[in-house]
Amino acid sequence: MLDYIKLYLDFSKIKLKTQIESRLSFFILIICKIVGFGATGIMLWVMVDKFDFIGEWNPYEILLLFSFNMITYAIAGCFFYDFFVQLPKRIRTGELDEVLIKPLNPTTYLICRGVSAGYLGNVTVGLIAFFISVANLHIIFSLKDILMLILLIFGSSLIQCSVFSFSYTPSFWLISNNGVRNIIGDLKSFSDYPIAIYNKVIQFLLTFMFPFGFISFYPSQYFLNKSDGAFFNTSFPILTILVGLTLAFAGYKFWIFGLSHYQSTGN
Amino acid sequence: MSKYLFFIKNGFKENFIYRTNSYLMILGSLVGLLITVNIWQALYINKTSVSGITLADMIITVILNSIILSFTNSNIAEDLANRVTDGSISTDLIKPFNLKWSMFSTQLGANIFKFIFSSFPILIIAIIFLDFRLPKDNRYMVVFILSFCNSILLSYILNYIIGLWAFWLKKASYPRWFLDASFKLFGGSVVPLWFYPDALYSISYMLPFRFIFFEPIKIYLMKCDLNEAIHILIMQLFWILVLFALERIIWSRAQKIITVFGG
Amino acid sequence: MDFWAESLSKHWELGGITMPLIEVRDLCKTYEIQKRKDGFKNTLLSLFKREYVKKEAVKDISFTIGKGELVGYIGANGAGKSTTIKMLSGILIPTSGSVIVNGMVPYKNRKEYSMKIGIVFGQRSQLNWDLPMEDTFQLYKRIYKISDEMFKRNVAFYTELLDMSDFIKTPIRQLSLGQKMKANLAIAMLHEPEILYLDEPTIGLDVISKDRMRKFIKEINKEKSTTVILTTHDMNDIEEICNRIILIDKGKLLFDGEKEKFKQFKPVNTEVTFEFATDVNLEKSERYNIIRDHPLLKTISFNKQQTRLVDVITEITQKYDVKDMSIKDNTIEEIVKAIQ
Numbered sequence: 045m046l047d048y049i050k051l052y053l054d055f056s057k058i059k060l061k062t063q064i065e066s067r068l069s070f071f072i073l074i075i076c077k078i079v080g081f082g083a084t085g086i087m088l089w090v091m092v093d094k095f096d097f098i099g100e101w102n103p104y105e106i107l108l109l110f111s112f113n114m115i116t117y118a119i120a121g122c123f124f125y126d127f128f129v130q131l132p133k134r135i136r137t138g139e140l141d142e143v144l145i146k147p148l149n150p151t152t153y154l155i156c157r158g159v160s161a162g163y164l165g166n167v168t169v170g171l172i173a174f175f176i177s178v179a180n181l182h183i184i185f186s187l188k189d190i191l192m193l194i195l196l197i198f199g200s201s202l203i204q205c206s207v208f209s210f211s212y213t214p215s216f217w218l219i220s221n222n223g224v225r226n227i228i229g230d231l232k233s234f235s236d237y238p239i240a241i242y243n244k245v246i247q248f249l250l251t252f253m254f255p256f257g258f259i260s261f262y263p264s265q266y267f268l269n270k271s272d273g274a275f276f277n278t279s280f281p282i283l284t285i286l287v288g289l290t291l292a293f294a295g296y297k298f299w300i301f302g303l304s305h306y307q308s309t310g311n
Numbered sequence: 312m313s314k315y316l317f318f319i320k321n322g323f324k325e326n327f328i329y330r331t332n333s334y335l336m337i338l339g340s341l342v343g344l345l346i347t348v349n350i351w352q353a354l355y356i357n358k359t360s361v362s363g364i365t366l367a368d369m370i371i372t373v374i375l376n377s378i379i380l381s382f383t384n385s386n387i388a389e390d391l392a393n394r395v396t397d398g399s400i401s402t403d404l405i406k407p408f409n410l411k412w413s414m415f416s417t418q419l420g421a422n423i424f425k426f427i428f429s430s431f432p433i434l435i436i437a438i439i440f441l442d443f444r445l446p447k448d449n450r451y452m453v454v455f456i457l458s459f460c461n462s463i464l465l466s467y468i469l470n471y472i473i474g475l476w477a478f479w480l481k482k483a484s485y486p487r488w489f490l491d492a493s494f495k496l497f498g499g500s501v502v503p504l505w506f507y508p509d510a511l512y513s514i515s516y517m518l519p520f521r522f523i524f525f526e527p528i529k530i531y532l533m534k535c536d537l538n539e540a541i542h543i544l545i546m547q548l549f550w551i552l553v554l555f556a557l558e559r560i561i562w563s564r565a566q567k568i569i570t571v572f573g574g
Numbered sequence: 575m576d577f578w579a580e581s582l583s584k585h586w587e588l589g590g591i592t593m594p595l596i597e598v599r600d601l602c603k604t605y606e607i608q609k610r611k612d613g614f615k616n617t618l619l620s621l622f623k624r625e626y627v628k629k630e631a632v633k634d635i636s637f638t639i640g641k642g643e644l645v646g647y648i649g650a651n652g653a654g655k656s657t658t659i660k661m662l663s664g665i666l667i668p669t670s671g672s673v674i675v676n677g678m679v680p681y682k683n684r685k686e687y688s689m690k691i692g693i694v695f696g697q698r699s700q701l702n703w704d705l706p707m708e709d710t711f712q713l714y715k716r717i718y719k720i721s722d723e724m725f726k727r728n729v730a731f732y733t734e735l736l737d738m739s740d741f742i743k744t745p746i747r748q749l750s751l752g753q754k755m756k757a758n759l760a761i762a763m764l765h766e767p768e769i770l771y772l773d774e775p776t777i778g779l780d781v782i783s784k785d786r787m788r789k790f791i792k793e794i795n796k797e798k799s800t801t802v803i804l805t806t807h808d809m810n811d812i813e814e815i816c817n818r819i820i821l822i823d824k825g826k827l828l829f830d831g832e833k834e835k836f837k838q839f840k841p842v843n844t845e846v847t848f849e850f851a852t853d854v855n856l857e858k859s860e861r862y863n864i865i866r867d868h869p870l871l872k873t874i875s876f877n878k879q880q881t882r883l884v885d886v887i888t889e890i891t892q893k894y895d896v897k898d899m900s901i902k903d904n905t906i907e908e909i910v911k912a913i914q
Contacts, residue, residue, distance in 0.1 A: 051716050058713065062704055076488045083492035086511070087501045094361060094506040095354045142700050144665045146717060147688040220326070223335025230343045241353030246345070307667045307681060309605065 322420025
């Protein structure tokens with residue numbers, strides 16, 4: 045057992061090594077990612093700058109929301125981006141077979157195979173945003189708060205990981221997966237903004253059906269002492285962890301189900 | 312000429328075959344519309360106009376942006392970059408048609424599909440529920456349609472040029488990110504340039520991206536007089552010519568790389 | 575015909591003393607494929623309603639293979655070869671029937687089973703890490719938990735056998751197809767599997783490389799006593815190295831037996847097409863029949879058992895001005911027809 049853990053760690057090391065070896069290529073990757081996510085962030089900033097408030101949230105509070113989104117996405121993407129985004133291609137070309145003929149757990153193997161340091165850019169941007177926001181809002185962190193922060197980031201990241209699975213696993217059944225991906229992506233982009241600004245139906249959707257509100261909105265409320273939102277409940281911030289675990293488990297099961305379907309129908 | 316028509320039909324058909332996907336596209340675009348409209352409605356609470364733009368203006372902007380996006384959202388950059396990185400570009404070059412125009416035509420077919428299955432439903436909803444109107448002066452409508460065609464062409468050639476970067480960068484996904492970001496930041500596809508801080512506006516002013524989204528919408532909303540509108544058309548054509556010329560230069564450099572590597 | 579019983583008896587015939595290593599019984603694999611109709615109206619209709627057709631890729635196949643055999647599993651394109659291999663290797667789950675290899679069901683005990691097999695896909699390389707060969711070997715050593723001693727031994731053995739010392743330090747992506755195939759073969763064998771599955775290993779290789787690849791396979795089978803199952807649609811692959819041949823067509827098993835018996839089904843007539851420089855009136859001859867007579871292009875057919883190819887060619891080229899000629903190779907399709 046320990047043997048396997050060591051093996052998987054080594055895979056990850058090898059993958060990261062080969063990625064960083066070409067420093068120019070790695071550098072360009074980071075720049076591109078920063079540009080990509082930076083654009084969304086800047087647009088958010090322009091909006092908030094012009095309109096002062098989005099709902100009851102001021103620019104720095106929006107920045108905190110943004111940092112939560114960015115950091116948790118980076119954590120999830122670091123392990124699962126390559127895993128799931130390459131899935132449609134691997135199914136089409138039959139490359140996925142390679143995973144089934146090795147004496148390894150396919151899931152763990154694909155994670156280690158796909159681990160990417162490219163998210164350092166995202167994490168940096170997210171952390172900078174976080175600290176700017178905290179400084180300007182004069183938020184003080186007690187020990188309990190720090191513990192909460194870690195738990196909430198953990199829970200949110202799990203939700204982000206499950207999003208990868210739900211967005212891409214359908215490619216086992218659908219040849220062209222764009223539709224599913226886009227809908228999930230669109231719904232998730234709702235949570236770039238404080239969901240309290242939307243009407244009740246949408247808030248319901250984002251809290252109980254596609255719990256993207258738990259990625260950054262409800263956790264942020266904890267640190268900002270806010271309680272807006274039609275369905276707000278004091279338990280919500282901490283519920284994030286439960287939501288994360290549940291969705292991650294469901295996402296995993298879905299992936300396994302897809303894989304067994306692949307074995308039944310080939311490609 | 313008919314071969315390019317064939318490509319257009321093909322590009323359309325490629326997407327049309329996937330039934331579930333088509334349904335989901337309609338759903339997805341409606342969801343997207345819902346989000347964006349909601350956001351702007353929330354932003355405009357207690358405000359009638361910001362920088363001279365009303366909520367009604369913004370809603371029209373959102374709809375038009377989505378229509379333009381359905382026609383400018385293209386795979387050309389990624390597709391071209393992929394062909395370069397896996398070498399199939401060499402076979403493409405010996406086929407009896409111009410690669411550039413064949414990619415444009417195929418993409419046009421795909422975009423027409425996207426328009427029918429995502430923008431068109433949005434348009435219907437917008438007309439019924441969101442008070443979507445045509446510009447009061449018909450002449451503006453004409454100029455808008457012309458500028459819209461220019462937008463599509465501009466977007467394609469930009470995509471193509473960025474795709475050519477693959478000859479030097481050797482990776483396929485970077486061009487896509489870069490373009491999407493540029494459209495957002497400098498084109499006004501998410502937030503129109505009226506709201507931009509001076510610094511960002513100045514940068515966007517010098518780049519061609521605003522002529523894809525922001526300027527045609529400006530014409531539609533009649534936020535400029537007719538002379539300015541025609542001026543925008545001329546500027547679009549100017550950029551198109553410049554970019555085509557740029558593409559020729561980059562292409563000839565790229566050709567040299569192909570001959571060096573051999574495949 | 576009860577292929578199962580026949581196959582089992584064949585297994586004893588060919589010297590299998592113990593229980594067969596691989597047992598395949600009534601194996602079936604059925605796919606559902608959407609029926610696509612042409613025309614715009616039908617494409618439109620497909621938005622609402624879909625029809626599916628069942629495709630039986632593999633139907634009621636049964637055979638047994640003993641330890642150490644080198645079996646050629648042949649068939650035309652689309653006959654079901656790859657599907658069978660995928661089921662044998664555990665990638666695909668059969669629709670019905672059973673596959674038992676060394677007491678294990680491939681897709682059920684996947685991890686354990688993978689340790690005992692090696693597999694090479696002709697059209698796909700499994701070397702997806704961008705590392706030099708040496709490092710890739712190390713990687714596989716870790717994956718398959720190969721002991722230091724076995725590892726050293728095998729790396730040396732295969733580097734020599736497959737002539738890889740030139741490119742052992744080159745990154746994978748810079749290798750040619752032939753080199754990649756060699757690398758894939760070495761990696762498949764590093765952990766000394768009991769069974770080696772080869773799915774069209776010579777496809778895309780040039781004539782010389784193909785020949786070498788066949789020799790490697792034969793050598794591996796001999797030196798390491800590895801059971802080898804090789805799928806191909808190239809007759810030459812079989813003729814050179816396999817003792818036992820299983821022929822599959824449209825998912826069904828048509829032939830299972832020794833190579834010599836198989837050869838009996840090969841058509842006796844060979845065709846040669848000549849292209850002449852000038853208009854020629856080909857004389858009739860005892861040796862051959864003229865089956866196509868165009869002014870510059872003529873095809874003749876002769877009985878291989880009665881006449882030698884070289885004699886026919888000599889006779890014609892001596893008498894006439896031959897610009898070009900081509901010899902029609904035996905194809906699987908002809909043999910299939912002959913057997914049915």
